[in-house]
Amino acid sequence: MIPALVDHLPALQVVTPLLCAPLCVLVRPGRAAHAIASFGAIASLAIAARLLAEVLDHGVLSYALGGWAAPWGIEYRIDGLGAFTLVIVTTVAAVVFPLSRASVEAEVEPARRHLFYAALMLSLAGMAGIAVTGDLFNLFVFLEIASLAAYVLVAFGRGGPAKLAALRYLVAGTVGATFVLIGIGLLYAATGSLNMADVSARLPQVQQSTALKSAFAFLVIGIAIKMALFPLHAWLPNAYARAPSVVGAFLAGSSTKVAVYALIRVVFGVFGADYAFARLSVDWVLLPCAAAGVIAGGVVALFQSDVKRMFAWSSVAQVAYMVLGAALASAAGLSAALVHMMNHALMKAAIFLALGGIVYRTGAVSIDALAGIGRRMPLTLAGLVVASLGLVGVPFTAGFVSKWTLLRAALQGDAWLLATVIVAGSLLTLLYTGRIVEAACLRSPPPGSVSTGTAEAPPGVLAALWLLAGASVFLGLDTSLTVGVAERVAGALLESAAGRWR
Amino acid sequence: MSALPAIAVGIPLAGALGIALAGRRPNLREGVTFVTGAALVAATAALWPAVAAGERPRLALLSVSPELEIAFEAEPLGLLFATLASVLWLVTSLYSVGYMRALAEHAQTRFYACFAVSLAAATGVAFAANVFTLFACYEILTLATWPLVTHHGDDEARRGGRVYALLLLAASIGLLVPALVWTQAAAGTLDFRPGGVLDGHVSPGAAGLLLALYVFGIAKAALMPLHRWLPAAMVAPTPVSALLHAVAVVKAGVFSIAKVSVYLFGPGLLSEAATGRGLMYLAALSIVVAALVAARQDNLKARLAYSTVSQLSYVTLGAMMANVPATLGAGMHILMHAVAKITLFFCAGAILVASGKTRVSELDGIGRRMPITMAAFTVASLGIVGLPPAGGMWSKWQLALGALEAGEGLLLAALLLGSLLSLGYLAPICVRAFYRTPDPASARTIGEAPWPCTTAIAVCALMVLGLFAAPDLLYRLLEPVAAPAADTMAAEAPT
Numbered sequence: 001m002i003p004a005l006v007d008h009l010p011a012l013q014v015v016t017p018l019l020c021a022p023l024c025v026l027v028r029p030g031r032a033a034h035a036i037a038s039f040g041a042i043a044s045l046a047i048a049a050r051l052l053a054e055v056l057d058h059g060v061l062s063y064a065l066g067g068w069a070a071p072w073g074i075e076y077r078i079d080g081l082g083a084f085t086l087v088i089v090t091t092v093a094a095v096v097f098p099l100s101r102a103s104v105e106a107e108v109e110p111a112r113r114h115l116f117y118a119a120l121m122l123s124l125a126g127m128a129g130i131a132v133t134g135d136l137f138n139l140f141v142f143l144e145i146a147s148l149a150a151y152v153l154v155a156f157g158r159g160g161p162a163k164l165a166a167l168r169y170l171v172a173g174t175v176g177a178t179f180v181l182i183g184i185g186l187l188y189a190a191t192g193s194l195n196m197a198d199v200s201a202r203l204p205q206v207q208q209s210t211a212l213k214s215a216f217a218f219l220v221i222g223i224a225i226k227m228a229l230f231p232l233h234a235w236l237p238n239a240y241a242r243a244p245s246v247v248g249a250f251l252a253g254s255s256t257k258v259a260v261y262a263l264i265r266v267v268f269g270v271f272g273a274d275y276a277f278a279r280l281s282v283d284w285v286l287l288p289c290a291a292a293g294v295i296a297g298g299v300v301a302l303f304q305s306d307v308k309r310m311f312a313w314s315s316v317a318q319v320a321y322m323v324l325g326a327a328l329a330s331a332a333g334l335s336a337a338l339v340h341m342m343n344h345a346l347m348k349a350a351i352f353l354a355l356g357g358i359v360y361r362t363g364a365v366s367i368d369a370l371a372g373i374g375r376r377m378p379l380t381l382a383g384l385v386v387a388s389l390g391l392v393g394v395p396f397t398a399g400f401v402s403k404w405t406l407l408r409a410a411l412q413g414d415a416w417l418l419a420t421v422i423v424a425g426s427l428l429t430l431l432y433t434g435r436i437v438e439a440a441c442l443r444s445p446p447p448g449s450v451s452t453g454t455a456e457a458p459p460g461v462l463a464a465l466w467l468l469a470g471a472s473v474f475l476g477l478d479t480s481l482t483v484g485v486a487e488r489v490a491g492a493l494l495e496s497a498a499g500r501w502r
Numbered sequence: 503m504s505a506l507p508a509i510a511v512g513i514p515l516a517g518a519l520g521i522a523l524a525g526r527r528p529n530l531r532e533g534v535t536f537v538t539g540a541a542l543v544a545a546t547a548a549l550w551p552a553v554a555a556g557e558r559p560r561l562a563l564l565s566v567s568p569e570l571e572i573a574f575e576a577e578p579l580g581l582l583f584a585t586l587a588s589v590l591w592l593v594t595s596l597y598s599v600g601y602m603r604a605l606a607e608h609a610q611t612r613f614y615a616c617f618a619v620s621l622a623a624a625t626g627v628a629f630a631a632n633v634f635t636l637f638a639c640y641e642i643l644t645l646a647t648w649p650l651v652t653h654h655g656d657d658e659a660r661r662g663g664r665v666y667a668l669l670l671l672a673a674s675i676g677l678l679v680p681a682l683v684w685t686q687a688a689a690g691t692l693d694f695r696p697g698g699v700l701d702g703h704v705s706p707g708a709a710g711l712l713l714a715l716y717v718f719g720i721a722k723a724a725l726m727p728l729h730r731w732l733p734a735a736m737v738a739p740t741p742v743s744a745l746l747h748a749v750a751v752v753k754a755g756v757f758s759i760a761k762v763s764v765y766l767f768g769p770g771l772l773s774e775a776a777t778g779r780g781l782m783y784l785a786a787l788s789i790v791v792a793a794l795v796a797a798r799q800d801n802l803k804a805r806l807a808y809s810t811v812s813q814l815s816y817v818t819l820g821a822m823m824a825n826v827p828a829t830l831g832a833g834m835h836i837l838m839h840a841v842a843k844i845t846l847f848f849c850a851g852a853i854l855v856a857s858g859k860t861r862v863s864e865l866d867g868i869g870r871r872m873p874i875t876m877a878a879f880t881v882a883s884l885g886i887v888g889l890p891p892a893g894g895m896w897s898k899w900q901l902a903l904g905a906l907e908a909g910e911g912l913l914l915a916a917l918l919l920g921s922l923l924s925l926g927y928l929a930p931i932c933v934r935a936f937y938r939t940p941d942p943a944s945a946r947t948i949g950e951a952p953w954p955c956t957t958a959i960a961v962c963a964l965m966v967l968g969l970f971a972a973p974d975l976l977y978r979l980l981e982p983v984a985a986p987a988a989d990t991m992a993a994e995a996p997t
Binding site: 389392393394395396401403404407408411412419423424426427430431434438441442443476477478479480483 | 564566567570634637638641642645649652655659660663664667668671672675676679680683684686687
C-alpha cells in the first residue's frame, strides 16, 4: 500500500464501505452494484488484516479524525480487540458478498438490488466504525448506522412476514439504542467526556456516583438488546429467518459479534473489570442470562420445523456462550469468548449460505423440504454438515476449540454448574443438527419433487460455503490465529483495566 | 520407524480415496481394498520387533494448540489392537465381496470407502499417543460408521442409526470432553504414560468421578446402561456388524478404557478411586444381565450383539481391577473375543446369504446343509465360552486369576456365571443346527454361502484354534503394560 495511505487506515476502514454505499445507488444496475460491494468488502478485509498486523506488532493505534486531538476531537483508537473484531466482520463480508450474487438474484427483486447492496455496505461501514472508534457518542452513531441498515436488509426478505420481522427488529433495536444513548449521556454528565480512554481515566474520581451506576446499567442492557442476549432476544429469530439468506449469513456472522465487542469494550475497556465485576457484580446478571440463553436457545431450536429459524435460535444460544465466557472475567474466559466470536462467525455464515443454496433450488427450508436433499445436493449438504459438526464441537473443527477453551475457563474458575451448561448446550446442538442430517440423508424426497438428478447450490454460493467451512476446519487444526491472538488481546485488555483503580 | 504408526493411520485413508476413485470398476475397487488391507497388516507387523524390544516409535503430527497435540505412538496394547483390526479387516474384505455381491447391495463404493475410513480411525485410536488424539479418532470412528449402519436407508435403518449416533456422540461430548478438560486442568498433560499421569494430582473422590466420566463417556465399550446403541447397530449389513460391531468399534471402546486406566490413572490411583469398586460391580452386573438378555433373543444377530455387550464388560472389569493378571487378561480378551465373535457374525451373515434366515428358531438342521459354516460356529462358540481348544480360555483364565488376586469372590462368580450363560445361549444353536431335522420344504435349496464367505469363516475359525497355542507370545508382549501394576503390588506387599 502507498505509505501515505497506511497512516489513514483507521479512517479508510470506515470510509471505504461508506463511500461504496452511495456508489451502489448511483450505478443502479444490480451487477455493477454487486461489483462495487464486492470491492468494498474485499478492500475492508485487506485494511482490517493490515490493521491487525500493525496492532500486534506495534501496539495500540490512535488516529485523530480531521486532525483534532483527543479528547476534544473524535479519536479512532484500534487495539487488538478492535482489530480482531474487524477481521471477523470483514472476513464474513469479503467471503459472502462477492460470491453469493446468484442467491441475491433469486431472493431480491431486480429493481431494488442496487439498494440492497448499498444497505449491505452501510451496515458494514457501521460495524467497522463500532470497532475502530474510541469515542462513546461515535460508537452510538455507528451502532445506529449498522442497525438501521440491518432493519432495511431484513425488510428485503419476501412477503409480509419479513416486513413484520423488520418492524419488530426496528422497535427492539431502537429501544436498545435509546438505552445506550441514555447510558452515554449519564456517563458524559458524570465525567464530562466522551472519549473512552478519557472517561475511563476520570472514572475513579466519581466511582461512588449513582449516575455512573445507572450509566453502566443502561449501557449493558442496551447492548444486550442489540446482541440478542436472552431474555432480550425476541427480535432475532424472525429477523434472521425471514431476511434473504445472504443477509442471514452476513448478520449472523457479524452483527451479534460486533455487539459482543461493544459489551466487552464498555465493560472491560471503559468501566474496567474491577468496577463491573468486583463492585457491581454484573456477572450475577450476565452469567445466569447467558446460561439460560444457552439452554433456552438450544431447546427452542430443537422444536423448529423451519431450518432457518432453527439456526437463528441457535444463534441466541451461541451469543450466550460468548457472553458466558466474557462474564467469567478471567483472561481464559475472555479469550474463549473472542475465539468463539471468530469461530461462530465462520460456521454460522457457512450454515446460512448453505440454507440459501437450498432455498435457491427448492424454494423452502422446512425440515420436510430437506428430505432426501443429500442425494440431490451432496456438496452443499456436506458443507452444511461440516459447519454443523463445528457447531456441535466435534474435534478437528473450530467449534471444538471454542468449547475446549470455554470449558477450560469455566473449570479454572471452579464454575462447575456453568461447565455443565456448556456441555448441555453442545448436546442440544447435537440433537437439532442431527435432525437435519437424518432428514437430508435418510428420508426419501417428498412425492412430486422436481427431479432426481443432482442440482447443487449456485457455484459461487458453494465456493463461499466451502471457503467458510474449510476455514472452520483449518481453525480447528491450527489455533495460533484464534487462540494465540485472543489470548494476547484478552491479556492486554485485563491488564490495562487492572491498573486503573488501584 | 518413528513415523510408522502415523503412516499406518494414513494407509487406510489413502485407500479410501483410491476406493472412491475406482468406484466405477468394482474389481479394481475391491483390489484397492485388498492392497490397502495388506499394506496395513504389513505396517503393523513391521512394528512388532521394535515394540517387543521395548522401543516406542512416536511421531507428533501437528499441535492444534500448546495443550492439544495430534501424535501417534506404538505401544504393546495399541499394537495388539491395531494388528487385530488390520488382519481381521483383510479377512472381512474377502467376506464382504462375497456377501455384498451375493445380495447385490446398493452404494457399494460408499460402503467400502467408509469401511476404510473407519479402519483408519480405529488404527488412530490404537496408536494415539495422548488422549486428545484418541478422542478425535474415536469421534471420527463414530461418524464414519454412521453411513454403514444406515446403509439400507429404510425406516429401520433410520431408527437404528439415530440411536447409534446420538448415544455415542452424546456420551462422548457430554462426558468424555469434560473428562479431557478436567484431566488437562489437573495433570497439565494429556499424554499417555506408563504408571499414569493423574496420580498425585487428584483426590480419590475426584478420581472416582473422573473415572466414571471416562468409563461412561466411552460408550463404545457398551457398559450397561449405555449399551443400547449396539443392538441398534445390528440393522447394518453383516460385514459391518462383524468387523465394526464385534471388533473395531467396540474394541476401540474397551481398548480406550484399558488405555485410560493403565496410562492415565495408573494402578495406584485406580485402586484408590472412590468409584472404582462400584464400576467393577456394574461391569459384573453388565456381564450377567446382558448374557441373560442374549439368551432371550430369537434374532441371531441380536443374540450375538447382547453377547458382545456381556463379553466387553469382561475387558472393562479386567482394566478396572488393575492387577497384573487382570490387566493381562483384559488385553488378551480384546483379541480372543474379537476373533471368536467375528467368526460368529460371519456365520450369521453366511446363513442369511445362503438361506435368508435370521432367527435362531429357523435354524433346525442347517448344519447338514452348511457344514463348514456351522462347524466354524461351534468352534467360535467354544472361544466365546472360554473352553479348550480355543484361545478364549487363556484370557478368561487370567481374568479369573485377577479376581482371585483382588480378593473379590463375587466378581469371580460373575465371571464364571457369564461364561456359563454364554454356553447356555450358544450351545443350543449348534445343537439345533446339527441334531434337529430340517424343515423339508426349504431345506433342499440351501447350500454353503459363496466361496469368499466360506473361506473367510474358515480362516477365522482356524485363528480361534491357533490362538490356543499362542498365549506365551501375548504374555511377553503385554508384560510391560502390566509392569506398573506389578510395581504397585510389590510396594504394597508386606516385606
